[in-house]
Amino acid sequence: MLVTYIGYAAAVFTTTSFIPQVYKVWKTRKTKGLSLPMYLIYGTGVFFWTVYGFLLKDIAILAANSVTLVLVLPILFAEIKDRRK
Amino acid sequence: MLVTYIGYAAAVFTTTSFIPQVYKVWKTRKTKGLSLPMYLIYGTGVFFWTVYGFLLKDIAILAANSVTLVLVLPILFAEIKDRRK
Incomplete structure (x- = not known):
């Protein structure tokens, strides 16, 4: 289906x-x-989406948001590190 | 429901x-x-989510992604303007 x-x-x-x-x-x-x-x-939101997908056993939501979380976290950590300089 | x-x-x-x-x-x-x-x-993806929400008549998906699109577009336009300088 389209x-x-x-x-x-x-x-x-x-x-x-x-x-x-x-x-x-x-x-x-x-x-x-x-x-x-x-x-x-954004990271908090994606974490909640991951929990949502996990609780509903919705693989698409769970998979997409797990990957997004893995991509967003390094950006977040780099930002925190930069602000601490 | 939680x-x-x-x-x-x-x-x-x-x-x-x-x-x-x-x-x-x-x-x-x-x-x-x-x-x-x-x-x-990201803007393309959010546009597709908006179309998805519209086609499925899912107000939550439609509303959330319309707002996101309105927020993401000015960032995108500012970036394009900046790169053209």
Whole structure:
């Protein structure tokens, strides 16, 4: 069904979008310009989505958000490290 | 049901998280450090989520992603403007 594929495409896009940001932070070793509150709030939200997917046994939500969490956490840690300098 | 509230909390967090980033871009007039591919891919994904919510008549998905799109687009436009300088 078309709508299912649109959902899959949406999940793949919003999940993989963080890869270029992780790469940029890793390459430049800089997080200037990135908002720390954004990644704190976003990370919390993605954590809740992961719990939601786990409780509902919804593999798509669980998988997409676990991957997003793995991508968002290094950005968040880099930001916290940068602010502490 | 607890799981429903976790879902609502997740949606509120991942949606509102972009507010501090929009504010930071607006205040500093700078997008250095932000990944352009990230916001291009993320914006596309959120657009697909909005279409998905519309087609399924799922008000929660439709509302959350419409708001996210409204927050992500100004960041994306600011990045494109910055790169063209």
